[in-house]
Amino acid sequence: MGVIKGMDYPELYDEEVKPFSIEISQGELDDLRDRLARTRWPDELAEEGWNYGVPLDYLRKLADYWRISYDWRKHEAWLNGFPQYTLTIDGANIHFLHVRSPERDALPLILTHGWPGSIVEFLDVIGPLVDPRSYGGDPADAFHLVIPSIPGFGFSGPTKESGWNVKRVARAWAELMRRLGYKRYGAQGGDWGAFISRALAEVDHEHMCGVHLNYLHTIPADDFDPNELSQEDRDRLERSQRYRSTPAGYMRLQATRPQTLSYALTDSPVGQLAWIVEKFWEWTDPACRVDNDRMLTNVMLYWLTGTAGSSARLYYENFKSKDVLNPCPVPMGMAVLPYELALPVRSLAEREHSVVHWTDFDHGGHFAAMEVPKLMVQDLRVFFRQFRR
Numbered sequence: 001m002g003v004i005k006g007m008d009y010p011e012l013y014d015e016e017v018k019p020f021s022i023e024i025s026q027g028e029l030d031d032l033r034d035r036l037a038r039t040r041w042p043d044e045l046a047e048e049g050w051n052y053g054v055p056l057d058y059l060r061k062l063a064d065y066w067r068i069s070y071d072w073r074k075h076e077a078w079l080n081g082f083p084q085y086t087l088t089i090d091g092a093n094i095h096f097l098h099v100r101s102p103e104r105d106a107l108p109l110i111l112t113h114g115w116p117g118s119i120v121e122f123l124d125v126i127g128p129l130v131d132p133r134s135y136g137g138d139p140a141d142a143f144h145l146v147i148p149s150i151p152g153f154g155f156s157g158p159t160k161e162s163g164w165n166v167k168r169v170a171r172a173w174a175e176l177m178r179r180l181g182y183k184r185y186g187a188q189g190g191d192w193g194a195f196i197s198r199a200l201a202e203v204d205h206e207h208m209c210g211v212h213l214n215y216l217h218t219i220p221a222d223d224f225d226p227n228e229l230s231q232e233d234r235d236r237l238e239r240s241q242r243y244r245s246t247p248a249g250y251m252r253l254q255a256t257r258p259q260t261l262s263y264a265l266t267d268s269p270v271g272q273l274a275w276i277v278e279k280f281w282e283w284t285d286p287a288c289r290v291d292n293d294r295m296l297t298n299v300m301l302y303w304l305t306g307t308a309g310s311s312a313r314l315y316y317e318n319f320k321s322k323d324v325l326n327p328c329p330v331p332m333g334m335a336v337l338p339y340e341l342a343l344p345v346r347s348l349a350e351r352e353h354s355v356v357h358w359t360d361f362d363h364g365g366h367f368a369a370m371e372v373p374k375l376m377v378q379d380l381r382v383f384f385r386q387f388r389r
Helices: 026-037 056-068 072-080 119-130 166-179 192-203 231-245 249-256 258-267 269-282 292-303 308-320 346-352 373-385
Strands: 018-020 084-089 092-099 107-112 143-148 185-189 208-213 332-336 355-360
Touching: 026 056, 026 269, 056 269, 056 292, 072 119, 072 292, 084 166, 092 119, 092 166, 107 119, 107 166, 107 192, 107 373, 119 143, 119 292, 119 373, 143 166, 166 192, 166 308, 185 192, 192 208, 208 373, 231 346, 249 258, 249 269, 249 308, 258 269, 258 308, 269 292, 292 308, 332 346, 332 373, 346 355, 355 373
Parallel strands: 107 143, 107 185, 185 208, 208 332, 332 355
Antiparallel strands: 018 084, 084 092, 092 143
16 A cells, blocks of 8 residues: 655645544444454345345445444554545535645546545555556646545535535535635546546536546437447447436435435444445446455445445435436536446537547456556546646
């Protein structure tokens, strides 16, 4: 684990930006281990594997590892090796990493996670993006990185009022970048981060040079003729339509009853673990599984901050919102990973967005920066080269 301190340029900072360090008390860690040891386990149907959800034997072993072997202090120190800050925007406490490149003319880039992810998703790409010179790359590809926790998630939560939907988060991100002194920047995201990045381009397009996504729904117009597509693209479209037409149970619940769900996940660490781990199993490339320590560090950011409920509220707020995402007003780049939930169709994407870059990867899934960090770093470098001055 490398510690990336980056370069600090104090003149950039608004006086309200406060340095932040993660400091979890030993009492909280002891309470977690005690709860794990006292887990009341359910039964299961034998030989059903993952058909009914997370298998009992798998989860018991992972919970035992969490209780006995996982070292939070090690990962806490790793996270604290990155410059972290907090800032109040629109009444919400925003926690973010801000890692400046040693290359002063680096391009500012804001990276946004999704659910059930966190800032942990991006830890492996920070070094190569911020300091390519030290990683065998071209220093002209350097980025200044801003990596915020979405309001309601991790140390940006819990939120204290309703209304935190995608557009409101995007407006907060625009304000965050303004307060950090960035007048021209790019954005990248997957899952909710993709929706937020697109919305950010809409609300702050005059300051944005481009948006890079690894998640995009392409929805055909009413007069669309599927015969215009290749068989591969028709298969992609059918897969995406199936996903949209039958929302998964987690999505229905978080979009309708996040408060009810929060009692179970906030009280039971195994409940929180199962709720998140299922997605890391279902949505990732089997050849690129996220290791247990990284996955548990991600889970810890939900558990330690008690943000199971407030993170789920993003679904509720967005599903009830009447806001719509308009076509992206800035150039867009797409990284398409084969194990993603829904695969976009390029010709349909190009009808709505200015797509100037498209990469179909052979590996990877929903948590792209965790599963295939080297591929994502290279794709970001290639896409944003065209916008550097």
